[in-house]
Amino acid sequence: MIEFKNVNKWFGKLHVLNDINLDIDAGEVLVICGPSGSGKSTLIRCINRLETIQEGEIVVDGVPVHDKKTNLTKLRADIGFVFQQFHLYPHMTVLQNVMLAPVNVKKMSTAAAEKISREKLTQVGLTDKAGAHPAQLSGGQQQRVAIARGLAMSPKIMLFDEPTSALDPEMIGEVLDVMVNLVSEGMTMCVVTHEMGFARKVADRVLFMDFGKIIETGKPTDFFDNPRTDRAADFISKILTH
Amino acid sequence: MLADFNFRIIFEYLPLFLTGLRSTFLISIVSIILALVTGTIACAGRISSIKLLKYPAIAYIEIIRSTPLLVQIYFLYFGLPTLGIRVPEIQTGIIALMLNSGAYIAEIIRAGITSVDDGQIEAGVSSGLNYFQRMRFIILPQALGVTVPPLLGQSIVLVKDSALLSLISVMELTRCGQTMTSERFMPTEAFLTVAFFYMCIYFCLKSLADWSQKKLIFREAY
Numbered sequence: 001m002i003e004f005k006n007v008n009k010w011f012g013k014l015h016v017l018n019d020i021n022l023d024i025d026a027g028e029v030l031v032i033c034g035p036s037g038s039g040k041s042t043l044i045r046c047i048n049r050l051e052t053i054q055e056g057e058i059v060v061d062g063v064p065v066h067d068k069k070t071n072l073t074k075l076r077a078d079i080g081f082v083f084q085q086f087h088l089y090p091h092m093t094v095l096q097n098v099m100l101a102p103v104n105v106k107k108m109s110t111a112a113a114e115k116i117s118r119e120k121l122t123q124v125g126l127t128d129k130a131g132a133h134p135a136q137l138s139g140g141q142q143q144r145v146a147i148a149r150g151l152a153m154s155p156k157i158m159l160f161d162e163p164t165s166a167l168d169p170e171m172i173g174e175v176l177d178v179m180v181n182l183v184s185e186g187m188t189m190c191v192v193t194h195e196m197g198f199a200r201k202v203a204d205r206v207l208f209m210d211f212g213k214i215i216e217t218g219k220p221t222d223f224f225d226n227p228r229t230d231r232a233a234d235f236i237s238k239i240l241t242h
Numbered sequence: 243m244l245a246d247f248n249f250r251i252i253f254e255y256l257p258l259f260l261t262g263l264r265s266t267f268l269i270s271i272v273s274i275i276l277a278l279v280t281g282t283i284a285c286a287g288r289i290s291s292i293k294l295l296k297y298p299a300i301a302y303i304e305i306i307r308s309t310p311l312l313v314q315i316y317f318l319y320f321g322l323p324t325l326g327i328r329v330p331e332i333q334t335g336i337i338a339l340m341l342n343s344g345a346y347i348a349e350i351i352r353a354g355i356t357s358v359d360d361g362q363i364e365a366g367v368s369s370g371l372n373y374f375q376r377m378r379f380i381i382l383p384q385a386l387g388v389t390v391p392p393l394l395g396q397s398i399v400l401v402k403d404s405a406l407l408s409l410i411s412v413m414e415l416t417r418c419g420q421t422m423t424s425e426r427f428m429p430t431e432a433f434l435t436v437a438f439f440y441m442c443i444y445f446c447l448k449s450l451a452d453w454s455q456k457k458l459i460f461r462e463a464y
């Protein structure tokens with residue numbers, strides 16, 4: 001479903017993605033972790049071309065992402081992206097936030113877009129917040145709206161960049177629950193997160209990055225209980241004592 | 243002092259002042275509208291990534307903001323005829339005010355646009371919205387809120403700046419004061435009257451600004 005072939009990227013002199021090779025199957029749940037600044041965000045932002053790459057190839061569902069002729073609108077419409085800081089549109093209601101792309105990108109009728117948007121809001125447990133504005137919601141609720149906004153486009157892939165890192169501890173659970181529920185629907189997901197509980201429970205694979213390189217990948221139990229590299233072991237002990 | 247104040251002469255000159263007021267009002271309205279257009283275009287150039295649009299826009303904005311309005315007015319007043327372009331003073335004045343305010347308005351609009359969080363724009367990009375859709379649905383509705391009050395502020399500045407057109411003999415409010423002064427030598431009466439009319443325009447625009455601010459703040463708080 002998502003394929004990285006010898007991908008290299010630099011920010012100026014900084015080699016932010018260093019020879020990345022990666023295959024993610026349809027329906028797979030990949031958790032990406034690693035120290036801050038190791039290139040995790042950059043990696044998943046390349047998948048829908050929020051970032052460009054200088055070398056290599058990324059193919060998503062048969063589409064070469066970095067080809068000049070690629071229809072970016074179509075590509076992005078098929079990939080949901082959830083940000084650490086939610087990034088809801090504050091001047092719109094929750095429902096308008098969720099409906100915006102289905103109406104304008106997918107050209108759905110407002111009635112059809114409203115129907116699917118309300119369904120997705122129900123799925124994230126916010127049926128009754130459709131008319132609220134983002135500022136009236138808690139962080140956890142806002143992040144769930146952001147997830148619904150992604151889902152309303154019926155994407156093939158959902159990308160999450162530290163979706164719970166900006167949340168108060170008591171709200172992390174409600175967001176993770178929604179994500180676990182998505183896994184059970186068979187969604188292909190790449191999740192940058194340090195939530196070990198989530199990774200152990202639903203991840204098919206954990207990928208550990210440092211200095212722009214994939215240092216280690218493996219099943220969550222193998223990775224967390226028996227890391228093969230010192231760097232991964234060091235990192236795991238840090239997030240455990242955290 | 244007030245005993246010496248000659249109200250009769252003010253009434254005598256009232257028709258003149260009213261034509262001056264009308265002319266100041268019309269010059270300001272036309273200039274503001276043209277400045278909005280100029281400012282929007284200049285801002286679009288300024289934030290464009292195309293160098294051929296960006297650098298001329300920066301040059302225009304910086305030249306205007308670094309030189310006095312009076313110099314700009316004289317430059318057009320004396321400069322245009324040497325280029326063989328002959329336009330009446332009033333048009334020269336409107337062009338000067340338009341170019342001057344346009345540069346400030348470009349920066350006001352730019353501030354409004356850049357005040358919208360980058361993350362929201364990225365959210366728009368990642369859901370497949372194109373540039374114009376992002377402008378229309380995400381950026382402009384929010385930019386407008388922070389842009390309207392300073393735009394009205396700039397309008398107030400423009401109205402007062404239009405007094406400088408008296409120096410190229412445009413028959414606006416201030417010029418009427420000068421006329422009365424030279425005919426009757428009563429500068430106190432003349433310029434107090436002139437000041438009074440400027441204050442009237444100011445308070446109209448200011449209440450509009452206050453009203454819009456209240457409206458916008460109200461909307462932000464829902």
Ligand SMILES: Nc1ncnc2c1ncn2[C@@H]1O[C@H](COP(=O)(O)OP(=O)(O)O)[C@@H](O)[C@H]1O
Pocket residue numbers: 011014016034035036037038039040041042043
């Ligand atoms: N737009 C950018 N321009 C320059 N450097 C960047 C940019 N975005 C990220 N970086 C740098 O790239 C490195 C990796 O960033 P990122 O992918 O955000 O790391 P992570 O998500 O793992 O914390 C960091 O050192 C960061 O400072």
Ligand SMILES: [Mg+2]
Pocket residue numbers: 040041042161162
């Ligand atoms: Mg990051």
